[in-house]
Amino acid sequence: MRSSRFRTGTATRHFGQSNKEASSWSKLSRAIADLELSGTAPTVICRPRQRQLLAGLTVIDTTHERSPGVARRRVYVETYGCQMNLADTELLLGLFRQERYDPVAEPEQADVILLNTCAIREHAEERVVGRLGDLFRHKARRPDLQLGIVGCMAQHVRDRLLARLPFVDFVVGPDAYRRLPQVLNEHRPDPYIDVQLDRTETYADLVPDREAGVRAWVTIMRGCDKFCTFCIVPYVRGRERSVPMAHVLAQVEQLARAGFREVVYLGQTVNAYHDGEVDFATLLRRTNEIPDLLRIRFTSPHPADFTEATLEALATCEKICPYVHLPVQSGSDRILERMARGYTVEAYLHLVERLRSVRPDVALSTDVIVGFPGEEEADFEATLQLMREVRFDQAFMFQYSPRSGTKAARWPETVSPEEKQRRLQAVIDLQEAIAFERNQAWVGRVVEVLVEGPARKRDGAWCGKTPQFKTCVFAADEGPQVGTLVPVRVRSANSHTLFGEPEFTASDGAATVGGNGR
Structure with a gap:
């Protein structure tokens, strides 16, 4: 996803080892040293190895004080990580817009630069550290520029961030966004840190600043109570709390x-x-009643929390799409127990059976981790077997990456980097073959595509999503209206995309149809 107002940087499926992080920090240290030697670094910045801030960073720019007739301040946000972070960026932009800040598309245009960060895997942190080296050069040329780190990485490695990066003006965790505009306007002489978790904060009253589009991501709850042994989320996003249903429905x-x-x-x-007494199934049913809304999706459900009421809603609410992302992580009961996932392989397979029973057209995706501490060859083979049995439409596959602060990070790693890579490639190859076969089953059939816009890589083609969340690219002489449902006959497919052409009838004035996308 690329926005004209903020950029995103997302982690890939393949993650390196810890020496890459050290390399990123080393490159950043050299960049700071180079600027100091050239005389272009702000004098208040000292080398990362010197653990003191001689005078902090006194950032006072009187030309930006918000008085009548004075130019509004400009903010640039760069986002890393999951869709939750993208939703948080929209929340931040809404908050800054409320405080009379204007979002800009490039860091060179900004008075305030925010990196909204991810801590779920090491690779995401490496990308942020490397990017800070680039942004430091902007800071070196413009000492009045305010640079901050927000989000999960800020929560996870806050102390190291300020110790190694004294030019950063603020480090703010996911529960402290409300205070950001006030902090920036106070012109604090020292770097500011606020990573206090708040068990009640949901930002329910704030209005996200979204660009016009077809699909909106709506955060209905924050935090996690599961404490899987590999996962940092409960430590950086806090405990579960939900947005009141009235606020959710009003927003939708x-x-x-x-x-x-x-x-x-x-x-x-x-x-x-x-x-209160309102559960997820009730929220889905109420959302299904909203006029002008064509489709409802949700992500990510936990297998242990999938109730019969939610299954019934999936079966009876015509606007809920037949697509469920259902993270399994491993096909071995022994590894699932070590991960503290709260279900067995048998229970997971039973849930898959129930999902396909109530919605025979449902598409399933999942997450898989290989190389978890203690994973033996038999455990890995069990994961491959589960994938063959379920036949997921899509999977997100990762090597295990230890996160400091989690229970699993205290355990010795028993799988070598080379073996992790071998196992990762094996699950990727298997999933590619399965996805190709499942997509081939759509060839010759007509699917309803919610049009999102022109295809990026094919001139004259358009793209959108099917109810099963499959990307569909189709040619159309006259561009269809974005946000409409177009019937497309699939002519070919690969592992990731369906390709087709619109279905016309003699009475059709356009290649659009009404309906619910089911």
């Missing part, structure tokens, strides 16, 4: 009136949502 109604046709409910364990 406004989005539908604004032209959004699909909403995706977000939460670390989205199906654990509860607002």
